[in-house]
Amino acid sequence: MIKPEIQDAFNKQINAEMYSSYIYLAMAAWFENENLTGMASWMKTQSREEWGHAMKFFEHLHERGGRATLAAIKAPPAKWDSPTVVFEEVAKHEQQITGLINQLVDLAQSAKDHASVNFLQWFVNEQVEEEATAADILHKLKMINKSTNGLFFLDRALGERK
């Protein structure tokens, strides 16, 4: 049976992952409006992945005899100044999520909840990838600067994400 403090912390993480899904969907809507359909598609895929992250916590709680409780998801922003500003926010957001995952690992370790420590390793690895991807796209956007051609090619490349 999962300990109540771990259950509470995992429920908070479900909300954080759901918010991630929500904010990336909001970014997808913004990109659609900007006619950057490749970036919109990339964000929709990212939003689905985040939903999947929330579901991993949901399933883990139930496998351990706990219970997922769902709280309100805060409204994400609707507008950004540029694609670069969007990906700056993605990079910052993923760093915050990494911080939350690390806190969960600390908590699970101090509670001697080995199953949760093990479960969380997937997220530790995932966050390395998430931060690297966001940093890479941000770096490319900064190189492109205001070149329309560059933006067009990057949009097309990001649209190829499955």
Ligand code: FEO
């Ligand atoms: Fe679920 Fe992008 O962290």
